[in-house]
Amino acid sequence: MSSAFYSEEAIAAAAAVNMTLPPDNDFLHQVGHFLLHVHGHILPRVLLVYFLTYSIFILIKYRHTSISANPRSDLPGPKGHPLIGNTIEMAQRPPGSTHQRQMGFHKQYGKVFSLTVLGLGRVIHVRDPQAVDHILRVNFWAYEKGGFFRETLRPIFGNGIFSADGQHWRWQRKAASKIFNVNWYRTYTSTIFRQESQLVINYFHRITDTSMSSKSTAIAPTEINTAPLVEDISVLIPPASPLKENRVLLDPASKVIDLQNIFLLFTLDSFGRIGFGESFGCLIDPEKEVPFAGAFDRLTANLSLRFNWPFWRWTDWWSGNDKKVAEDTKTVYDFAYKVIRRRRALEEKTGVEGGGVVHDVGDEETKKGRGVLSSSGKDLMQLFMEATDDNGERLTDDDLKDTLINFVLAGRDTTAQALSWMFYLIHRSQTRKEVLTKLRQEIDTVLQGGFPTYETVQLQKYTKACFFETLRLYPSVPQNIRCVLEDDILPGGIKVYKGEKVTWGIWGMGRDTDIWGHDAEEFRPERWLQGDKFPSSKFVSFHLGPRTCLGQQFAYIQAITITSMLLQKFDFELVDPHNEPVYGTSLTLPMANGLPVRITRRRDDLFHREE
Numbered sequence: 013m014s015s016a017f018y019s020e021e022a023i024a025a026a027a028a029v030n031m032t033l034p035p036d037n038d039f040l041h042q043v044g045h046f047l048l049h050v051h052g053h054i055l056p057r058v059l060l061v062y063f064l065t066y067s068i069f070i071l072i073k074y075r076h077t078s079i080s081a082n083p084r085s086d087l088p089g090p091k092g093h094p095l096i097g098n099t100i101e102m103a104q105r106p107p108g109s110t111h112q113r114q115m116g117f118h119k120q121y122g123k124v125f126s127l128t129v130l131g132l133g134r135v136i137h138v139r140d141p142q143a144v145d146h147i148l149r150v151n152f153w154a155y156e157k158g159g160f161f162r163e164t165l166r167p168i169f170g171n172g173i174f175s176a177d178g179q180h181w182r183w184q185r186k187a188a189s190k191i192f193n194v195n196w197y198r199t200y201t202s203t204i205f206r207q208e209s210q211l212v213i214n215y216f217h218r219i220t221d222t223s224m225s226s227k228s229t230a231i232a233p234t235e236i237n238t239a240p241l242v243e244d245i246s247v248l249i250p251p252a253s254p255l256k257e258n259r260v261l262l263d264p265a266s267k268v269i270d271l272q273n274i275f276l277l278f279t280l281d282s283f284g285r286i287g288f289g290e291s292f293g294c295l296i297d298p299e300k301e302v303p304f305a306g307a308f309d310r311l312t313a314n315l316s317l318r319f320n321w322p323f324w325r326w327t328d329w330w331s332g333n334d335k336k337v338a339e340d341t342k343t344v345y346d347f348a349y350k351v352i353r354r355r356r357a358l359e360e361k362t363g364v365e366g367g368g369v370v371h372d373v374g375d376e377e378t379k380k381g382r383g384v385l386s387s388s389g390k391d392l393m394q395l396f397m398e399a400t401d402d403n404g405e406r407l408t409d410d411d412l413k414d415t416l417i418n419f420v421l422a423g424r425d426t427t428a429q430a431l432s433w434m435f436y437l438i439h440r441s442q443t444r445k446e447v448l449t450k451l452r453q454e455i456d457t458v459l460q461g462g463f464p465t466y467e468t469v470q471l472q473k474y475t476k477a478c479f480f481e482t483l484r485l486y487p488s489v490p491q492n493i494r495c496v497l498e499d500d501i502l503p504g505g506i507k508v509y510k511g512e513k514v515t516w517g518i519w520g521m522g523r524d525t526d527i528w529g530h531d532a533e534e535f536r537p538e539r540w541l542q543g544d545k546f547p548s549s550k551f552v553s554f555h556l557g558p559r560t561c562l563g564q565q566f567a568y569i570q571a572i573t574i575t576s577m578l579l580q581k582f583d584f585e586l587v588d589p590h591n592e593p594v595y596g597t598s599l600t601l602p603m604a605n606g607l608p609v610r611i612t613r614r615r616d617d618l619f620h621r622e623e
C-alpha cells in the first residue's frame with residue numbers, strides 16, 4: 013500500500029498488528045496539512061498579534077496609572093508613568109518631606125487628589141474633616157484596614173487590635189475598653205507615671221549636679237522604687253549590653269541630653285510596669301542598649317518603608333534586609349513569650365487566670381504622708397488573661413503576644429514623640445515666651461510644689477492644651493489609610509469604589525488654614541481653651557469613631573505628669589532653638605536626629621522639694 017497521507021512507518025506498523033487504517037482521502041490530507049501549517053507558521057503569528065494588541069490596549073488603558081488601578085478621569089492628581097503610575101515617586105521618601113509633599117499636592121489639586129501605586133492600586137487623598145468623619149464614623153463599616161495593611165505589618169502587629177478588622181477587632185476592642193477606665197487610671201497608672209518621672213528626675217539631678225562622665229550616670233538599683241511584682245525581675249531585664257547607638261547623654265560637660273531618647277525610655281519603662289508589671293529597666297542606666305527597644309525601633313522603621321514600595325519582598329531579600337527584620341521580630345517575640353510563659357507558670361501555681369497578679373504600687377510619697385493615695389491594680393496582661401471572647405474562650409499565647417506588642421507600640425512611641433515635639437515647641441525661639449510662663453504658673457499653682465495625681469492632672473487645662481496643640485501640629489500618627497469595602501460617595505460627591513484606598517494626612521490637616529484659621533501654623537495653646545468642646549471633631553490626631561484611640565486619657569495623664577514634674581525642677585534650653593527638627597520615616601513621627609537640649613536646675617524653683 014502506498015499513500016500520500018500516511019508515512020511508510022505508519023503503514024508498516026498498522027500491517028504488523030493487522031490493523032486497517034482509515035481511508036486515505038484528500039480531505040483528511042488537506043486538513044492535516046492545514047493544521048501543520050497553522051501550527052508551524054500562523055499560530056505564533058496570531059498569538060503575537062494578540063499579544064501586541066493586548067499590550068497596546070493595556071498601555072493605552074494604564075498610560076498614566078499603575079496596572080492594578082482603574083483609570084479615573086474624574087479625580088485630579090499628579091500624572092503617573094505608564095503601568096507603574098506614581099510608584100517610583102511615592103517610594104522616594106527622604107526624611108522630613110513626605111507630609112510637605114502631600115500638602116503641596118493638595119495645594120495644587122484641591123481637597124481631593126489621587127495617585128496610583130503598584131500593589132496598592134488607587135489611593136485617594138482627602139483633606140476634608142467631613143470626609144474623614146464619614147470614613148471613620150458615619151459609614152464606618154464600609155471601610156477597613158484590609159489585607160494589605162495586615163500583611164505589610166504582620167511582623168509587628170500580628171492579629172492584634174491595630175491590624176484586626178470585623179469580629180476579631182470588635183472583640184479585642186470590647187475587652188480593652190473595659191480595662192482603660194478612670195478607676196484604673198486613678199489607682200494604678202497615675203502612680204506609676206509619677207514614680208517613673210521621678211526616676212528621670214533622679215537621672216537629671218545626677219547630670220546637673222555633678223560634672224561626670226556618662227558612665228557615672230547610672231542609677232543604683234536600690235534607689236528605684238519600681239516595685240517589681242513577679243519574683244525575679246532580672247530575668248526580663250536584658251543582660252548588660254554595649255553602649256547605645258542613640259546616646260542619651262550627648263555631652264556630659266555641657267549637660268546636653270537627647271530628650272526624645274529619655275522620653276522613649278520613660279514611656280517604655282512605664283509601659284512595662286503597666287503592661288505586665290515589670291520595668292524594662294531602661295532608666296536604671298539610660299546609656300545602656302536595651303535590645304528589645306533597639307529591635308522594636310528598627311522594625312517599625314523598616315516596615316513603614318514597605319508601605320509604598322511594592323517590590324519590598326525582592327529588594328529586602330536582595331539587600332539582606334529581610335534577615336534583619338526576621339532577627340528583630342525574633343527579639344521582640346522572644347521577649348513577649350518570656351513574659352507570657354512566666355505568667356502561665358504563675359497561673360499554674362496559683363490556679364487563678366493570669367496568676368491573679370495585683371500590684372501594690374504604694375510609693376514613698378504615701379509613706380511620707382504627702383497626700384498621694386496608696387495604689388494597687390492589675391496590669392494589662394492580667395486583665396487580658398482574665399478576659400473571654402464572645403464564645404467564652406480565653407486568649408491563646410499567640411493572641412497575648414500580639415496584644416502585648418500592639419500595646420507597646422501604642423503606648424511607647426506615640427506619647428514619647430508627642431512629648432518631644434511639645435518640649436521643642438514650648439522652648440523654640442518662634443514661640444511666645446508667655447507660653448512657658450503660663451505653663452509653669454499653672455503647674456506651680458495647681459501642685460504647690462507637690463506631686464501630680466489623677467485629680468491634679470484634670471485641673472491642668474493649660475498643660476493639656478499645650479499637649480493637644482502639639483498633637484495638632486505634630487500628630488504622632490501623621491497619616492492614616494483605609495481600604496474601601498463597598499462603593500460609597502464621600503461628602504462633596506467624590507465616588508470611591510470597592511478595593512480603592514482612602515488616605516488622609518493628619519499632619520497636613522492640622523496646618524490647614526481652612527480648618528484652623530489664618531494662624532494654623534502657629535503654636536497657640538489658647539485655641540483649645542475657647543470653647544467647652546475639648547477636643548473638637550476637626551482634630552483627628554486621636555482618630556474618630558468606633559476605632560478612636562483607647563489610650564487618649566492614658567497619654568495625656570502620662571504627658572502632663574512628666575511635664576509637670578520636669579518643669580517644676582529644671583530649665584531646658586534647645587541646642588538649636590531656631591530650626592525645626594527633621595522628622596524620620598516611621599509608622600509614627602519621631603525626630604530623625606533626636607532632641608538635643610541643655611538641662612540646668614530651675615532658677616526660680618519656688619517650692620524646693622526634698623527628693
Ligand code: HEM
Pocket residue numbers: 173174185188419422423424426427430483487488489492552553554555558559560561562563564566567
Ligand atoms: C499621644 C499619644 C497617642 C496618639 C496621638 C494616639 C493616636 C492613635 C490613633 C490615630 C489611633 C488610630 C489608629 C488606627 O486605627 O489607624 C489610635 C488607636 C489606638 N490607640 Fe492610640 N494614640 C496615643 C497613645 C496611646 C496610648 C498611650 C495607648 C495605650 C496605652 C493607645 C492605645 C490605642 C489603641 C488600643 C488603639 C486601637 C484602637 C482600635 O483600633 O480600636 N494609644 N491611637
